[in-house]
Amino acid sequence: MTKKSKIIRLSVLSAGIILCIILTCFFVIPLANSLSEESGREAIRSKVDDWGIMAYLIFLLAQMGHVVLAFIPGEPFEILGGILFGGFWGLVLCEIGIFLAGIIVYFLVKKFGKPLVNAFVPKEKFEKFKFLQDEKKLELLVFIVFLVPGTPKDLLTYITALTDIKPVRFFTLSTLARIPSVVTSTMLGATLSRGNWGMSVIIFIITAALGLTGIFFNSYIENKNKKSNENKEKRLSEKVRKRG
Numbered sequence: 001m002t003k004k005s006k007i008i009r010l011s012v013l014s015a016g017i018i019l020c021i022i023l024t025c026f027f028v029i030p031l032a033n034s035l036s037e038e039s040g041r042e043a044i045r046s047k048v049d050d051w052g053i054m055a056y057l058i059f060l061l062a063q064m065g066h067v068v069l070a071f072i073p074g075e076p077f078e079i080l081g082g083i084l085f086g087g088f089w090g091l092v093l094c095e096i097g098i099f100l101a102g103i104i105v106y107f108l109v110k111k112f113g114k115p116l117v118n119a120f121v122p123k124e125k126f127e128k129f130k131f132l133q134d135e136k137k138l139e140l141l142v143f144i145v146f147l148v149p150g151t152p153k154d155l156l157t158y159i160t161a162l163t164d165i166k167p168v169r170f171f172t173l174s175t176l177a178r179i180p181s182v183v184t185s186t187m188l189g190a191t192l193s194r195g196n197w198g199m200s201v202i203i204f205i206i207t208a209a210l211g212l213t214g215i216f217f218n219s220y221i222e223n224k225n226k227k228s229n230e231n232k233e234k235r236l237s238e239k240v241r242k243r244g
Contacts, residue, residue, distance in 0.1 A: 044193065048084050056093060059084060063097025068104055070120045070154040075185050082189020090186035091179070098182075099175045102157055106170060109161035117158045125152065129159050138165055139173060146177035153178060 048055045059081060066072040081090030109117055132141055142160055145151050153174075160170060 044084070055084065060093055060097050060100075063094055064101040064104070067098055067101035067154050067157065070158060072154075074154060078182050078185030079189040079192070082186035082191075083193040084189075086193075087183075087187045087190035090189060091182055094182045094186060095175055095179065098178055099171055102171050102174055103167075105157045106161045106167055109158060114162065117162055120158050121155050125155055126159065129156065132160060132163055138163060139169060142170065143173045143177045146174045147180065149181050153181075 051058075063074075063077050063081070066074050066077050078090070078094050081094050084090065085093060129145065132138065132145070142165060145156055146153055157174065160174070
């Protein structure tokens with residue numbers, strides 16, 4: 001990693017940690033306490049109504065921010081969207097935020113190149129998703145990796161931006177493919193906001209099951225990619241040996 005990439009990563013990481021601490025102390029903990037009682041849930045809905053359009057704009061900026069920072073988990077924001085705005089509008093706002101953040105990341109990567117990506121994406125992630133360099137299947141592969149639960153979608157935004165995929169195609173595919181995972185999170189938030197703990201537990205279990213499925217699928221991709229690279233190296237070594 002270059003010195004420039006290290007500086008960018010350290011700056012972003014520090015900003016992200018500070019942001020997480022502030023959000024946890026002044027927002028997440030009070031919100032969790034409020035959700036435990038009907039009066040608290042009603043107060044949350046009242047505040048959202050009082051803030052009007054500003055509530056939507058602030059949430060949208062927060063959703064965009066976590067995608068751009070990449071290493072901040074997106075699920076808490078999606079659940080929050082469901083809590084504040086309901087399952088449907090929470091989904092809509094999350095998807096708009098993902099779309100706009102994808103545009104920002106894409107053009108930042110095109111401008112600053114690999115040093116910027118190195119600041120966010122560990123080397124092993126590049127190796128794991130090296131198959132995205134297959135130009136013939138690129139769009140299909142992009143849709144699949146963004147669709148599968150458990151993949152590091154925000155990091156993949158940076159990785160994919162380094163490929164030759166057309167911007168509009170990338171924005172559309174990556175945004176649409178993320179709908180299923182966002183839906184489960186916003187639905188979970190919506191049921192929490194209504195105090196429907198039984199349904200919340202069911203949705204959580206379904207989400208966890210999908211996440212585990214995604215983890216196994218990721219492991220399958222990683223092993224397959226590793227074997228493919230090993231076979232290529234083996235064939236190359238044999239060719240060199242025969243020529244020698």
